[in-house]
Amino acid sequence: MIQIQRREQFTKAAERASKEKLSVRRYEPHVYEVTNKAKAHTYLVRFEQRHGQVFGTCTCEAGTPTRGKRVPMVCKHLFAAVLFVRAVRQMRQAAH
Numbered sequence: 001m002i003q004i005q006r007r008e009q010f011t012k013a014a015e016r017a018s019k020e021k022l023s024v025r026r027y028e029p030h031v032y033e034v035t036n037k038a039k040a041h042t043y044l045v046r047f048e049q050r051h052g053q054v055f056g057t058c059t060c061e062a063g064t065p066t067r068g069k070r071v072p073m074v075c076k077h078l079f080a081a082v083l084f085v086r087a088v089r090q091m092r093q094a095a096h
């Protein structure tokens with residue numbers, strides 16, 4: 001699980017995400033399905049609020065490592081989901 005705070009957290013993920021065709025759709029409340037169209041991989045990104053802070057988890061190996069030091073990273077899927085959520089929020093605000 002990763003606390004989402006700073007824009008800089010996403011710099012590397014943004015570089016990686018821009019090289020791949022990722023599509024995002026809402027899966028269930030606070031859960032987004034991120035599909036890498038080129039590789040046909042699908043991961044689920046989940047957002048949680050705890051004590052007013054937002055945390056994100058991705059089911060991929062980078063987001064939820066099962067080997068090595070097990071330190072979760074901000075992966076491109078998490079980044080893509082954050083962008084998606086922001087875009088939806090902005091559309092809603094624009095509609096009001």
Ligand SMILES: [Zn+2]
Pocket residue numbers: 043058059060061062063075076077078
């Ligand atoms: Zn991921």
